[in-house]
Amino acid sequence: MKNRGFLLFFLGLIVIVAIWSKGTFFLSPEKLTAIQGKSEFPVQTGDLVFHTSTSTQSEPIQLATKSKYSHVGIVFEMTGRFWVFEAVQPVGSIPLRDWIKRGKDRQYVIMRLKDAETKMDKAAKIRLQLEAEKHVGKDYDLLFSWSDEKMYCSELVWKMYRDALGLKIGKPELLGDFDLSHPKVQSILTKRYGDQVPLNDTIISPAAILASDLLEEIPVN
16 A cells, blocks of 8 residues: 555655656757846846956057957847957857857956847847847957958947947047057057057947946846
8 A cells, every 4th residue: 555655655756746847848959048148137128248358469459448358249149149249350140148158257247238129129139149140250359440341249240330320429539549558569559559559449448338428238147
C-alpha cells in the first residue's frame, strides 16, 4: 500500500510540474529565447548602448572627449534575440550579451529616443534595419573621416539615425574642438596622422550622442 501511495504521489507530481511548465517548456527555442532576453535586458530595437571599450584607443578617446564611454552601438531584435550593430573591424552585429561582456567591467548605458512609442514605430525600425544593411562589412575608420566608405562607431549610429529617421542625435564637432593636450592623445594622433593632424575635420563622438536632448536614459536592471 505504501509503495502504491508513493507511486500515485509521484505521478501526480509529474502532472503538476508538466502543467506548470507548459507555458515555457513547450515553447520553441526562438520564442523561449525571446522571452528570456526581454526579461534580462530592458532594450528594444533602435536603442543605443554605450560602454567603455578595452581597445588601445579607448583611453585617448575618453581623455579627448572627457567621457567615461568610448564606444556605442545600436540595438536590433532579430530571431528572438537582441543584437548590437556596431562599427568595429568590420562593421557587423554581435549578441548583446557578448557585447556587454566585451566592455570594461561589463558596465553599460542604454539610451532611447524620447517618445519612442510613436517615433520608433514598426516603419522606423524597418528603415533603421535597411540603413544597417548598407553598412555591413565596411572597414573600421581609424582616421575618423566623415566619408561613408569606412565607419567608426559613433559616426555609424549618428548617420543611421539621420538617414533613416531624419534625426541628428548629438552635435558634430571639429577634431580641434576636443582636448588633445594629453600625451596619450598626442601619441595616437601622431601614429595615425603624422605631423598633419586634420584639426578641421568633422567628428561625432560617443559623448556628444550620449548628451543629445533627443535621448533619455533607460535604467539597467
